[in-house]
Amino acid sequence: MLHSRNIKHADLDTIREAAGLIRAGNLAAFPTETVYGLGADARNDRAVAAIFAAKGRPQFNPLIVHVRNLAAAQRLAEFDALSLRLAQHFWPGPFTLVLPRRADCGLSLLVSAGLDTVALRVPAHPMAQALLLAADCPIAAPSANISGRVSPTRAEHVRAELGDRVAIVLDGGACAVGLESTVVRVSGGKALLLRPGSVTRYEIAAIAGDVEMVPDAPDALRSPGQLASHYAPALPLRLNATRAEPGEAGLAFADNIPVGAAKICNLSPAGDLTEAAANLFAMLRELDSGRFTGIAVASIPRHGLGEAINDRLLRGATR
Numbered sequence: 001m002l003h004s005r006n007i008k009h010a011d012l013d014t015i016r017e018a019a020g021l022i023r024a025g026n027l028a029a030f031p032t033e034t035v036y037g038l039g040a041d042a043r044n045d046r047a048v049a050a051i052f053a054a055k056g057r058p059q060f061n062p063l064i065v066h067v068r069n070l071a072a073a074q075r076l077a078e079f080d081a082l083s084l085r086l087a088q089h090f091w092p093g094p095f096t097l098v099l100p101r102r103a104d105c106g107l108s109l110l111v112s113a114g115l116d117t118v119a120l121r122v123p124a125h126p127m128a129q130a131l132l133l134a135a136d137c138p139i140a141a142p143s144a145n146i147s148g149r150v151s152p153t154r155a156e157h158v159r160a161e162l163g164d165r166v167a168i169v170l171d172g173g174a175c176a177v178g179l180e181s182t183v184v185r186v187s188g189g190k191a192l193l194l195r196p197g198s199v200t201r202y203e204i205a206a207i208a209g210d211v212e213m214v215p216d217a218p219d220a221l222r223s224p225g226q227l228a229s230h231y232a233p234a235l236p237l238r239l240n241a242t243r244a245e246p247g248e249a250g251l252a253f254a255d256n257i258p259v260g261a262a263k264i265c266n267l268s269p270a271g272d273l274t275e276a277a278a279n280l281f282a283m284l285r286e287l288d289s290g291r292f293t294g295i296a297v298a299s300i301p302r303h304g305l306g307e308a309i310n311d312r313l314l315r316g317a318t319r
């Protein structure tokens with residue numbers, strides 16, 4: 001239950017308060033011209049994991065990272081000529097570009113759900129712009145609804161669903177567009193429409209020439225053709241392992257530590273699933289080296305974020 005003081009008719013002081021909360025690793029909901037976003041510091045694995053926990057997502061879908069302008073976006077991702085043209089034309093606005101992450105981007109791996117790409121958007125809403133300016137960091141924000149529900153277009157919607165899970169809700173009234181941003185990826189000099197949204201394919205075609213539909217982006221992401229760009233460990237994962245085979249590394253959780261592993265990473269010594277989610281992709285990468293024959297993964301509880309963690313590990317194990 002949200003207390004009405006959590007909703008703030010956002011003046012500049014309130015926006016600064018929200019920015020401070022984000023920088024300190026908390027969640028803040030804020031309006032964009034499309035829908036309200038559930039925002040966190042996109043560089044902070046723990047804060048990004050808290051987004052997934054609050055939304056109750058059973059899987060780690062990659063999130064949109066919001067930045068102030070094109071220059072900020074170029075510090076995070078690589079732009080080819082067409083991506084640059086699209087960004088110049090549609091930003092700021094209800095338009096999201098999926099781009100290769102820069103090695104030095106400093107973004108959470110969880111924000112990309114282990115992909116080597118990141119979805120970037122420059123929102124036009126003045127309150128979103130003011131928040132990005134005050135926070136001075138990239139802000140990861142999915143739509144501020146519980147997984148499976150419709151996207152919120154008013155602060156009250158956010159309050160009703162997520163009120164007690166978010167430190168502050170900036171109230172900017174009703175969203176002007178009310179439909180999520182269009183998500184586009186450029187590949188081989190062509191624009192691929194990953195999610196239809198408020199910028200139409202005709203508007204995009206006017207800039208890009210041709211637009212290819214990629215229906216059901218979340219499924220396409222999981223399909224074998226897309227897996228090449230999806231980070232999956234090269235080493236085989238062996239789930240629910242209590243002991244390691246000779247040469248195996250071990251991924252532990254709390255006191256579930258595979259016995260005899262050549263090297264151990266513990267997702268959360270304290271048994272905290274949010275911490276485990278925050279560490280998941282970085283630790284898989286750390287263990288995924290030619291020094292080992294495989295990764296023995298300890299059993300991980302299935303409640304809360306455990307469902308998404310187990311889903312991700314299962315996909316790594318059964319590929």
Ligand code: TXA
Pocket residue numbers: 032034035036037038061062063064096098112115117118119121141142143144179180181182183194195217218221
């Ligand atoms: O209007 C919007 O886009 C709102 C506001 C808050 O910005 N945000 C939003 O985020 O709708 P979300 O998380 O609900 O949707 C993000 C979409 C998903 O369809 C996801 O699959 C896609 O963007 N996406 C994000 N990162 C991606 C990536 N690296 N590759 C492919 N698709 C990606």
Ligand code: MG
Pocket residue numbers: 142143151
């Ligand atoms: Mg959504």
